[in-house]
Amino acid sequence: MNARGETGMKKEKTVDFHIKWSWHSISRMYNAYAAKYDMTMAIGYVLLNIDSETGTPATKIGPALGMEPRSLVRMLKSLEERGWVRREIDDNDKRFVRIVLTEEGRRRREMAREGVILFNRTIRDRIPLDKLVTFFEVIKEINLVVDEENQKIKANEAEELTFD
Numbered sequence: 001m002n003a004r005g006e007t008g009m010k011k012e013k014t015v016d017f018h019i020k021w022s023w024h025s026i027s028r029m030y031n032a033y034a035a036k037y038d039m040t041m042a043i044g045y046v047l048l049n050i051d052s053e054t055g056t057p058a059t060k061i062g063p064a065l066g067m068e069p070r071s072l073v074r075m076l077k078s079l080e081e082r083g084w085v086r087r088e089i090d091d092n093d094k095r096f097v098r099i100v101l102t103e104e105g106r107r108r109r110e111m112a113r114e115g116v117i118l119f120n121r122t123i124r125d126r127i128p129l130d131k132l133v134t135f136f137e138v139i140k141e142i143n144l145v146v147d148e149e150n151q152k153i154k155a156n157e158a159e160e161l162t163f164d
Contacts, residue, residue, distance in 0.1 A: 015142065026119070033115045037108065042067075044112030046075055047084070047101070052109060055088065055100035084108055 012018075030041035039047075049064050050056045062072040076099060079085045084105035090096035101109060124132065 037111045047109040047112050050099050050101050052106055055098040058097045058099050
């Protein structure tokens with residue numbers, strides 16, 4: 001692959017460049033918003049993925065965010081130390097751990113939720129609905145293509161392991 005990409009395209013014309021560029025911009029914006037509340041975007045996402053009433057099994061949070069288990073463990077430990085979450089072990093199965101928001105955790109979750117609502121409201125106010133509908137359709141298709149390609153890679157890796 002050359003410096004301009006496999007097809008000789010300038011990086012500014014590649015799909016992945018625009019997705020990454022947009023995500024980094026959104027990430028910086030969310031982190032600036034979250035910093036006012038002594039949080040990060042990652043903390044906000046974790047809090048938003050914990051059911052505010054019943055809590056959420058620890059094993060469900062990481063996959064929902066695409067977060068590595070070790071990173072999630074560190075994050076939950078930090079949130080527990082801050083008093084924003086607590087762990088509850090299931091009475092019937094001691095291996096089952098549910099992460100529950102404390103009162104402060106619920107308050108912080110609401111702050112994160114407000115940031116997401118504000119961003120989405122701003123986007124919807126500035127970009128016509130028909131363009132957003134098209135965007136959602138396209139990004140969904142891109143994700144399907146990426147998932148298919150990942151499946152091919154996994155299948156090839158498994159095949160290589162079988163025949164070594």
